[in-house]
Amino acid sequence: MVAALLFVPSLPLLSPGALMAPLIQEERLQRLKHRMKIYFDASRPDHQDALRALWSATYPGQELHGLISEQWKEMGWQGRDPSTDFRGAGFISLENLLFFAKTFSTSFQRLLNKQGGKRATWEYPFAVAGVNITFMIMQMLDLDSSKPRTFVRAVFIQMLSENEWAFDLLYCVAFMVMDKQWLEKNATYMEFNDVLKSTRAQLERELLMNEVLRIEDMPSYGLLY
Template identity: 85%
Template sequence: MSVDRTQGSCVTIRTLPPLSSLSRCVYSSSDDATFGSPTRMGKGLTCVCFKSRGTYERICINLTPLQEERLRRLKHRMKVNFDASRVEHQEGLKALWSATYPGQELHGLVSDQWKEMGWQGKDPSTDFRGAGFISLENSLFFAKTFSTSFQCLLKKQGGKRAAWEYPFAVAGVNITFMIMQMLDLDATKPRTFVRTVFLQMLSENEWAFDLLYCVAFVVMDKQWLEKNATYMQFNDVLKSTRAQLEKELLMDDVLRIEDMPSYTLLF
């Protein structure tokens, strides 16, 4: 591994370490925390500067073919609108119902039963406009992977609850949309350090986005309880949830979603 050092500039690692580690270099600055813009350091190598507490940190990542393919698939998932006429989307809704209410018969894809889950009306397909089909996939992943935590949130079993609670299913769609905005994955070049860190996590686990969704949901509910919030404060809780996620993703020892402190809330 060779290193270039120039006066007043970052150190650039020419040969990157394994994907499980992050290459950083630091030089002094007197400014407060801000996000810098990415710079290109040769073909396939993207560097993003992050300024915090008087220092700049630059993380350099080289997108591997595996990483590029996983990012491509994730971005494709994010672009798929929910279409109630598509059989696979209908089957997705049925699978979500079965995972949420095992053994309880669903009387139709348009039914008042869906209100029990926290959809705004009897046709859940109308609530997917903001985030698309991936928000259904996220909910289904949560229900199957962390069923106990999922059921606890669905039934509002934890803590002292407000009289006017957030609707569970619609909250999930909003969480998906919030994560999409936070990661800014549709940008042609990374514009934030959080996005760059997530790309490394995606190379470790193809389901990093879905795992992050699960963490975000339990963080949101925890903050909801701590703030003793009501429905009208949901957007404020969502903002504080995003801030908490960003804080944890930027921790030095967080290299996977599973390393995030709030990941333990799922168990």
């Protein structure tokens, strides 16, 4: 008597890339969370170097007289010592500004110098606005929560697995959106928080669009060019 052969369907083999994707995503998420927890420390040489790098990228060829100087007010810090303005968002807000200055220098300079559009008499301070934008994005993504509470968070984490610099790119887009809305609303400094709220709402809408799979797919990404 011949035993009946039992057909066992073969399981599809996962490619090494598919197996590595969750690991890469988790590693990048943990690195980003770590970046968000670093406070700016004016005594750390690497933090001092980052500040100098920001100055050089913002004002090429213009000598910086010191890490505490009246010159910093030109960039839109509240006082002579920019380190006091990082308390809200930490070192990552400096990294974001530096990334923007180096990656999209033309757009960065346009916003810094308030070029284009009808400007308010009392404009938003550029650098401090940048710190606030970092903090807004951190709140919007809510990456520290144990479970995803919004689809935006889940969508962003997927984008992060595709591009480790997704947070920094989103920051650049957010800055451009904020400035555009500032002009459209004819806003003044006292309305900055309202503009920031509407900026967040627009970012959330764009991130949840079906066709947006990367930061570069966001409709407002084009504002950077």
